[in-house]
Every structure is written in C-alpha cells, then in structure tokens.
Amino acid sequence: MASDLAPNLAPKFLQDPAPATADDAVDSAWSPSAASSSGQGALTAAMTTSRLSISRLVLTHFRSYEAATLEIASGPVILTGSNGAGKTNLLEAVSFLSPGRGLRGAKLTEIARRTPGQVGATTGMDDPGSANWAVAAEIETPDGQRALGTGRDAASGSNGSARERRLIKIDGEFVRGQQALSEILSVVWLTPQMDGLFRESASGRRRFLDRLTYGFDPEHAGRISAYEHAMRERSRLLKSGRNDATWVASLEDTMARYGVAIAAARAAFLERLARSGAAAVSAFPQAGLALAGDLEAQLESRPALAVEDEMRDRLAAARGRDAETGGASIGPHRSDLVVHHVAKDMPAALCSTGEQKALLISMVLAHARLVTLDRGAPPLLLLDEVAAHLDAARRGALYDEILALGAQAWLTGTETSVFLELADCAQFFKVQDGGVAPCDAPLDE
DSSP, rough: OOOSSSSSOOOHHHOOOOOOOHHHHHHHHHHHGGGHHHHHHHHHHHHHHHHOEEEEEEEEEEEEEEEEEEOOSSOOOEOOTTTSSSSHHHHHHTTSSSSTTTTOOGGGGGGGGOOTTTTOOOOOOOTSSSSSOOEEEEEETEEEEEHHHHHOOOTTTTTTOOOOOEEEEETEEEEESSSHHHHTTTEEEEEEEGGGGSSSOOOHHHHHHHHHHTTTTHHHHHHHHHHHHHHHHHHHHHHHTTOOOOHHHHHHHHOOOHHHHHHHHHHHHHHHHHHHHHHOOOSSOOOOEEEEEEEHHTTTSOOOHHOOOHHHHHHHHHHHHHHHSSSSSGGGOOOOEEEEETTTTGGGSOHHHHHHHHHHHHHHHHHHHHHHHHHOOOEEEEEEOOOOGGGGGHHHHHHHHHHTTTTOEEEEEEEEEEEGGGTTEEEEEEETTTEEEEOOOOOOO
16 A cells, blocks of 8 residues: 555556446447447547556666666567577566566575676665665556656565565655555556466466456555465464464454455456457467466355355364465465466367467457556557567467557567567667667568
8 A cells, every 4th residue: 555655556447437338348349330329439548648658667786787768659569689688687677567476586695786796785775876676667557657767676575574675655755554555556567487377386477467457447556465465364373383363363353354365366357358368359369267266266156245254264274284285275376377278279288389389479468458448548568579479470469469459568579579569669679798779670581
C-alpha cells in the first residue's frame, strides 16, 4: 500500500469502473466481423490515442552498466549486440519497474555492478556516486507522465536479517509496497529461460500467470506478498516447536483469506484470457487454459467464505505434518496452470519447442489485447531473443500485432536483420562494452 506521501497513485482508468462493454469487446474485437463492432472501436481508440511507454531510462551501477541513459520513443525498441553484451540486463532493468524480483528472479544483492575482484557492493537510491544500483524511468501514460525509481534498501539484510527489501519511488516520493507499480504500468516478458515453462515445475507457471494477472488486478501482488509472508512465519513457528496456537491460528486466518482471494483472482483473469485467445484471429495457436488446484475446484461450486473456513480447518489439522515438511499442504502455492494446444488437441508439455514458444506468444498477445481494452493502453512487452527463433511468417505476424496494439515492445537479438520489418517504425540501439547507444536501422538490400 502506498504511503500517505503519495495517496492517489492509481491512474483514473483504474479508479473508475470498467465500461460495461469491456467483456463483450473481448469476444468481438478480434473476430473477422469486428470492424463494425463497439469492441473494435474501443480497441482502436486505445491503440490510436493512448500509449504506455518509457520515454527515459536511467541505470546506475546495474549489472554490467556503471551508468546508462536511454532517451526512447514510444514505438518498439530494438537492442542488438553480441551474446553477453548486456541486452538482457536492460530488459531486466525495465522489469524492475513492476512488482517482483525481475525477469531473472534474482536476489537484490546480486544486481549491483561489480568490478573484477570485488566481493560485494552496498546499495542505495540517493547517492549516485556510491556502488549502489538503481533504475529510474519516465513513463508516458494515458493520464500523463509519471516518474518511477527503484533500488535495494541498503538497510535490508543488515544486522543478521536475511530479508531483502526494494525501495520504490513514484513521482519523487517513497511509497510502501510494490503494488503501486502495478497501478501505473503492466510489464510482461518472455525469455529463453521460459522455453521450458510447460515442461518444468508448476512454480514457474504460477509466476507467469501471476505476472499476467497483475495487469488487471494491481492488488494481486499485495495479496501474494501477504500470503507468502504469513506462510513463512507459520512454517517458522511450527518448526521452532513453539506452542503458540493463537498466533499460528492468526497466520492461518491470513493465509486462508489471501489464499482464496489469490485463487479467485487467477481464475477470473484466466477466464477472460481464454476468451480473448479464442476470439482472436492470429497466426499463433489458440491456447486452452485451465487451473488445477484444490481451492480453484472448490470455488467453482462453493462460496468463497466457505472455502476460506475449510482452508483454515485443514491448515490447523495439518500443523504436525507441515512442521516436519515445511511450507503448507494446502493453498494457492500448490496450484498449476494447465495449457493445451487447441488445434492439435495436445497438452502443451507434449508439443514441440517451437509450438510451445508460439503458445506462450499467443498468451502474451491475448493478455496485451485485454490490457489495452481494460486500462486504455497496452502493456510493455519485453521479448528476449524471441524473434530469432520464429520462422519468417510468424515473425512478421508478431511484428504486425505489436504495431497494431501500439505496444512499446523491447526486443533483443544478435543481428539487426531479423528486425528488418520494423526498420521504419522502431528505435535501434547497439549494446557493447558496458554501454548502449542509438544505431542505424537495417537496410533492405
């Protein structure tokens, strides 16, 4: 929750109720007959009159960058350079303008720039001359320009504490909690590390789903943080053997309330995402989407309060087992996102690597369309080495959809040639030797 120094952070389009036709627009905006629909009109208006983009990005002691400043136009941003030059580091910096631990899931202490032989680094936000990492940006939103800044709290992790904490500044004022970032912009990314998303553990799929959900429900980030904190505290108390039943019950109450709210938010968003994907006419395959989890199954037929009560009872009954195993035997942290290739009637985990990447892109584009309708502007898209792994037809289709949405997509690659179709409408940067500078667009020979 934001501090009283910045009491009204949510843009107007998040404070007002969504238009009654927003859900109808999901079904109509991307159908073949959509040209005359009100949904298409809403989408077109958002694309042509409202954008969300970074106009200035400043990095200080971030990864490979001692200092870097980018002045950026509202269209696509192309970052090219050799492997290891620092392209993904720039995307990671942008990802820290949203809640969470960035696209790499890194510890805050791992991010500060280090010189050879340096063991560690201290951090802070207001001393640019120190070895502190910080990311600052000017954001163009439908409601005007906003200033965001973030960095590691120098006091976190000190005095024997293992907890890390990020500092957040919005429009020059420190705010409490990362949720306020979601109220200003939505950021979604695809990286090479996500290529195994459908084959690996459920935790990665949950994080991906939650990242998408933030774009529609900024409070979702706060719920997850509160739930995970309560779960950690309960696990700590149970393992310590302290017989403080009242405190444990209080933590279980928090877990039940936030846990059911998390499950409900995921389910509500996923239903809308599935409708968006089914209504779209796209070169990317339709993804069938479902949630597998005990809470989600119960919410389909029972009131949320009844599901909360049962979760409290089951947590209390499982204290002995959870004390031995750690964590909790029930909750949204055990749910899974189930994805299906509709046209092939095949689980995503059994599809080829190329088909899995196409499904991921399909989901991200469906999400971008929904965000455009819901918030009046598309999300920022961070696409790391995505274009090089698509065939020419799908690469062109991806670029067409990005341009149609009016999204500021940040794309990386080792060669400029794969971005030839964007030569007239994107801004190109060359990344090398710990620096970044504008460069020429590729020429059609």
